[in-house]
Amino acid sequence: MYRKNAWLKYKDTKPVMDFNEGYKNFITVAKNERLAVREAEKLLKANGFKNVEDVKSVKAGDRVYFINKKKNVAAFIIGKEPIENGLRILGAHIDSPRLDLKEHPFYESKGFALGDTHYYGGIKKYQWTTIPLALIGVVCKKDGTVVDINIGDDPKDPIVGVTDLLIHLSADQMAKTLAKAIEGENLDITLGSMPLNEEDKEPVKANVLRLLKEKYDIDEEDFISAEIEIVPAGPARDYGLDRSMVAGYGHDDRSCAYTSLMALLDTKSVKKTACCILVDKEEIGSVGATGAQSLFFENAIAKLLALAGNDHPLWAARLAMENSEMLSSDVSAGFDALYPSVNDPKNAAYLGEGLVFNKYTGRGGKGGSNDSMPEYYAFIRNTMDEAGVNWQNAELGRVDQGGGGTIAYILGNYNMRVIDAGIPVLNMHAPMEIVSKVDVYEAYLGYKAFLVKYKNIM
Numbered sequence: 272m273y274r275k276n277a278w279l280k281y282k283d284t285k286p287v288m289d290f291n292e293g294y295k296n297f298i299t300v301a302k303n304e305r306l307a308v309r310e311a312e313k314l315l316k317a318n319g320f321k322n323v324e325d326v327k328s329v330k331a332g333d334r335v336y337f338i339n340k341k342k343n344v345a346a347f348i349i350g351k352e353p354i355e356n357g358l359r360i361l362g363a364h365i366d367s368p369r370l371d372l373k374e375h376p377f378y379e380s381k382g383f384a385l386g387d388t389h390y391y392g393g394i395k396k397y398q399w400t401t402i403p404l405a406l407i408g409v410v411c412k413k414d415g416t417v418v419d420i421n422i423g424d425d426p427k428d429p430i431v432g433v434t435d436l437l438i439h440l441s442a443d444q445m446a447k448t449l450a451k452a453i454e455g456e457n458l459d460i461t462l463g464s465m466p467l468n469e470e471d472k473e474p475v476k477a478n479v480l481r482l483l484k485e486k487y488d489i490d491e492e493d494f495i496s497a498e499i500e501i502v503p504a505g506p507a508r509d510y511g512l513d514r515s516m517v518a519g520y521g522h523d524d525r526s527c528a529y530t531s532l533m534a535l536l537d538t539k540s541v542k543k544t545a546c547c548i549l550v551d552k553e554e555i556g557s558v559g560a561t562g563a564q565s566l567f568f569e570n571a572i573a574k575l576l577a578l579a580g581n582d583h584p585l586w587a588a589r590l591a592m593e594n595s596e597m598l599s600s601d602v603s604a605g606f607d608a609l610y611p612s613v614n615d616p617k618n619a620a621y622l623g624e625g626l627v628f629n630k631y632t633g634r635g636g637k638g639g640s641n642d643s644m645p646e647y648y649a650f651i652r653n654t655m656d657e658a659g660v661n662w663q664n665a666e667l668g669r670v671d672q673g674g675g676g677t678i679a680y681i682l683g684n685y686n687m688r689v690i691d692a693g694i695p696v697l698n699m700h701a702p703m704e705i706v707s708k709v710d711v712y713e714a715y716l717g718y719k720a721f722l723v724k725y726k727n728i729m
């Protein structure tokens with residue numbers, strides 16, 4: 272199975288194509304972490320999982336989930352073995368690079384109402400200009416109401432966007448480097464151009480605020496306690512004349528989040544407790560209450576142990592984590608035929624060759640990476656080959672070309688066995704990312720095989 276085009280395995284591609292219809296629907300709706308959690312909860316409920324708040328005790332075979340602050344979910348199938356013997360964990364992140372509205376976003380200039388933004392995660396700023404963008408998120412009012420905002424994703428909605436200079440007047444801009452041509456402070460969105468009246472000092476801005484007030488009953492001040500994210504508008508689409516790929520926003524890392532979740536949902540019974548955890552804030556360092564570094568996950572396992580009747584759940588949670596195996600499900604840099612020089616071709620990820628394992632990521636001399644144990648990697652190879660999963664190995668680019676990280680090291684810090692495993696992506700962090708449908712499917716198959724494979728590992 273190692274390093275072959277996975278399409279050749281399928282005489283009938285229908286299972287691959289059908290699975291990807293579900294995936295396209297998911298990323299079309301789940302454009303930020305809150306919406307991803309909402310969609311995940313729907314899928315969990317439809318597949319017999321119960322919210323832990325409605326559960327008094329747990330036993331083997333039970334299916335439960337925890338939701339943390341609306342942005343983080345951990346779902347479990349309780350195994351036949353005691354939980355402290357360890358879990359099989361699939362972990363992915365559900366935040367993606369984007370533009371966020373500032374706390375005081377609104378201003379008017381030269382007849383336009385504009386929204387000031389601060390970008391989130393690593394972006395090539397020029398990629399976010401002159402494309403259709405949508406506003407999604409929440410505005411939290413002082414009276415406790417949380418107002419859902421979603422403008423631009425429905426084809427009947429208006430869209431917003433970031434303007435860029437016409438080529439005719441870009442002599443100065445074109446002489447700059449790509450990194451400097453578009454300034455972060457200039458990634459502001461255009462919200463309107465129609466004045467409300469003749470009296471107002473900022474009549475165009477006043478008109479936009481009036482519209483927001485009418486539709487959502489929110490005031491300018493309410494945007495101080497808001498989380499409005501500016502994301503690419505419109506649905507995920509088939510890419511390529513052969514429809515072999517999906518173009519969409521947020522494959523990093525919702526392609527791995529969806530396949531991990533579906534792998535758990537489609538698993539019946541397990542010896543080791545199976546888990547899928549979806550976290551926020553990976554793109555900015557996995558920090559804070561809803562990131563992978565949060566105590567949420569450890570606490571959730573302790574709560575499960577308490578519900579299973581364990582008298583020392585916190586200590587048992589530590590043991591459970593130490594005895595766990597994890598796939599840190601995060602996307603890999605797909606080999607781009609237009610830019611071959613950034614990769615070592617024999618250690619690169621290719622679209623269509625299946626689930627990618629990264630023994631390590633990091634930058635420079637593997638800095639900041641979780642360098643996985645070869646004993647564990649051997650177990651993974653065996654598991655994938657036995658299940659007939661197409662898989663490949665990769666590094667994140669040539670040595671010293673750049674680099675990056677995932678949540679792998681954070682769970683590794685609990686002394687569990689972790690390896691990075693994900694889907695190769697083209698255009699990573701661009702508004703339109705590309706994945707191969709067959710890689711999405713192989714990832715799902717690989718994750719499923721990992722959850723059920725039972726064997727003692729060195």
Ligand code: MN
Pocket residue numbers: 364523524553601602
């Ligand atoms: Mn990622």
Ligand code: MN
Pocket residue numbers: 523554700
């Ligand atoms: Mn990323």
